[in-house]
Amino acid sequence: MTAPPKTPHPLLFAPAASQGSVPDTEIGRLFHEMDWSATPLGPVEVWPQSLRIAVSIALNSRFPMFVWWGSELVNIYNDAYIPVLGKRHPQAFGGRAREIWNEIWPVLGPQVDEVMQHGRATWNERVLLVMERNDFTEETYFTWSYSPVYDDQGGIGGLFCACSEETPRVRVERERDALLQRAQGTVTTLQGWFDNAPGFVAVLRGPDFVFEMVNRAYYQLVGHRPIEGRPAFEALPEVRSQGFIEILERVYREGEPFIGRGLRLILQKEPGGPLSEAFVDLVYQPVFDVHGRVSGIFAQGHDVTEQVRAVEALKEGDRRKDEFLATLAHELRNPLAPIRQSAKLVKTPGLTAAQHHWAIDVIDRQATHMALLLDDLLDVARISRGRLELRMEPVALSSVVASAVETAQPLIEAKRHRLSVTLPAEPVVLTADPLRLAQVLSNLLSNAAKYMDDGGAIEVQAQARPGAVAIRVRDNGIGVAQESLQTLFQMFSQVSSALQRAEGGLGIGLALSKGLVEMHGGSIEAHSDGLGRGAEFVVHLPWMQTESLEGGQPEAPQGQAALRRKVLIADDNHDASTTLAALLELDGHEVHTASTGNEALALAEQLRPDIAILDIGMPGRNGYQVASEIRRADWGRGMTLIALTGWGQAEDRRQAVAAGFDEHWTKPVDTDTLQALFATPGRAGSSQAGPAR
Structure with missing residues (x-):
């Protein structure tokens, strides 16, 4: 029995007129209309079987495919490939590949040669091809494979390509990546803002208030301990009994925000460490899920501890000021x-x-x-205004202490206290204002004498070492409580034990002493073992051992009779001028008075006094104007001018100097000072218009 003759499969061999292998599509119709005999391929009937199979596969596929055949690489493609060509379709059908894709041939050509010459298939994934398929240059991305197609003689007749354009996907992925990058940048920025926000911020999740996010300021507030991922009152157990649980539960339950101002918060910032007090302004804001239910709480606020304490300090200052007044x-x-x-x-x-x-x-x-x-x-x-001026000069420590003791001695003796003074064996010379330094020590001595029962003991001890001198004033009096030592040198400060005594004072003496000591470049400190156990004040002053007194300190003239002077007193306060005039007349001086600036100037020109004592605030011309007028006149250049006023600031002294005054004294005047001036030969009426003191 003979085998039946083999009939070729229609995909492998079909007559030209048959529609079995060519679909009824745009390219199928174009395929039938094409005069293939006019191309290098020749009539379809003579095409190699492999070419027919490759073309049939391409034309019947819905995936972009094409066949390039022969040395001219004649182009045959399917409908799915038309969008790839753009405006090059339909001229590209049956055209030469090298001419069709001229602008991208540097990329395609080497791969085509690899297939046509060596029979090696290629694979390209998402390769960038810059082409002009629609009359403009555009970046496109393709994935494709070139496979060799053999002819009937076993040689490589052409290549088969299945490809896909990846341009839309690449663009979408690029946009996605850009969006992700921007989102990540935004997240990073928001995280940076969150972390570096000036106030504390935290996100609490769920009914257990688990810390989901916490910024740096929050950690600074509560201390550096692990709290993220932990329930709030497990992470911060010391806060549990301070009322914050109830507040958070109410916000979570009712969905209404809570705003708190100056809330007191006690925290233990270090394990086993001490509890510390803080004050916060805060807002608990409920966070809702997509169903409108509360899912957490956004907490944010500010540490206002410093502000609260500043307000408390102001209130305390007002209280102490009221007490002072x-x-x-x-x-x-x-x-x-x-x-x-x-x-x-x-x-x-x-x-x-x-x-x-x-x-x-x-x-x-x-x-x-x-x-x-x-x-x-x-x-x-x-x-406090930086206007106090010191008159620094070399001064013996012993003389300063002696002056302070002399000032405080009457009070010490009146209360029958025992006073002992111990000074260094070698002379100690300080650069200081002797009056102000003596004022500090006399204040300490007077305080010791006041705040001690009769018959107490006061000890003054000075110790010198290279670079510094320490002066200690120690007593066995009422002492100072430890909590009061911190505020002892503040303005208007008085401890309760001192207020209960008759010698309470103004509460400014120690503040004044502290300021004077610091102006000398030193410091002052207080020590006490508690109430009833006495107190010790230590003054530290800088000391250079090279300091010395040259020529000694001048002795103040004592018992010298005053020279008789002609004096003019001008003051609109009649009682002040007449009482001062009476005192000077008792000393034998010729005294004349005036109550206005104009009257004073007229009397000065008429009488030509040796000394003119002028008030500053007078009707008509003030004291500065009168002094200036006197100094401009020939007859007034040798007159001694004294400004006597209630204004004693540094600026007032500068104005007095500018107006021509020799002296600037504040009321009430010390009559001993006046007598010393009058008793100095050549001082009054000597044409000296030096700096006013």
């Missing part, structure tokens, strides 16, 4: 009462000489006390 009124009324009573007593008929002398002593002593109170107030104000 009450004390000031008390301290001023104390001397005013004996002054008024003594003045009334002096006017009483039949007063004996002894009683009269005693009353005058009371007035003088109490007026001096009031003047010292006012001087302390003015000095503190000048220090």
Whole structure:
């Protein structure tokens, strides 16, 4: 039995007129219309079987495919490949591949040669091809494979390509990557803002308030401990009993925000460390999920500890100021009462000489006390404004201590205290303002004497070492509580034990002493073992051992009779001018008074006094104007001019110098100072218009 003749499969061999292997598509119709005999391929009937199979596969596929055949690489493609060609279709059908893809042939050509010459298939994935398929240059991306197709003689007749354009996908991925990059940048930026926000921020998740996000400021507030991923009150157990659980639960339950101002918060920032107090302004804002349910809480706020303490300090300052004003009124009324009573007593008929002398002593002593109170107030104000000027000069430590002891001695003796002074064996010479330094030490001695029961002990001890001197004033008096040591040198500060005593004072003495010591480049400190156990104040001052006194310190003239002077006093306060005139007349001086600036200038020109004591604030011309007029006149250049005023700031002294005054004294004037001036030969009326003091 003979086998039936083999019939070729229609895909392998089909007559030209058959439609079996060519679909009824745009390319199928174009295939039938093409005069293949006019191409290098020749009529379809003579095509090699492999070419027919490759073309049939391409034309019947919905995936982009093409066949390049022969040495001319004649192009045959399917409908799916048309978008790849763009405006090059339909001219590209049956055309030469090298001409069709001229602009990208540097990329395609070497791969074509690899297939046509060596029979090696190629693979290209998402390769960039810059082409002009639609009359403009564009970047495209393709994945393709070139496979060799053999002819009937076994040689390589052409190549088969299946390809896909990846341009849209690449663009989408690029946009996605760009969006991801921007999103990551935004996340990084937001994270940076979150981490570096000036206030503390945290995100709490769920009903257990688990820390989901926490910024740096939050860690600075609560201490550096692991809290992210942990329930809030497990991470911060010390906060559990401070009312914050109830607040958070209410916000979570009701969905309403909570705003708190200056809330007190006690934290343990280090394991086993001490508890510390903080104050916060905060907002708990509920966070809702897509269903409108509360899913967490956004917490943010600011550490306002410094502001709260500053406000408390202001309130404390106001409280101490009020106490000070009450004390000031008390301290001023104390001397005013004996002054008024003594003045009334002096006017009483039949007063004996002894009683009269005693009353005058009371007035003088109490007026001096009031003047010292006012001087302390003015000095503190000048220090706080940086206007107090020191007159630095070499001064022996022993003389400063002696001056301070002399000032405090009456009070020490009145209370029967024992005083011991121990100074270095070698002379110690400081560069200091002797009056101000003595003022500091006398204040410490007076405090020790005041705040100690009668018959106490005070010890002054000075120790010198290279570069510094320490002066200790120690007593066995009422002492100072430890909590009061921190505020002892503040303005208006008085400890309760001192307030309970009659010698409470204004509470500015130690603040004044501290300012004066610091102006000398030193420091002052206080020590006490507690109430009833005494106190010690230590003044530290810089000291260079090379300092010395040259020629010694001049002795103040004592017992020298005043020279008789012609004096003009100008003051619109009649009582002030007449009482001062009376004092000077008792010393034998010729005194004339004026109540206005114009009157003072006229009398000065008429009388030509040796000394003119001028108030500054007068009607008509003020004291500065009168002094300037006197200095411009030939007859007034040798006159001694003294400004006597209630204004004692550094700027007031500068104005006095500019106006031509020789001296600048604040009221009330010390009569001993006046007498010393008048007793100095050649001083008054000597044409000296030096710097006003």
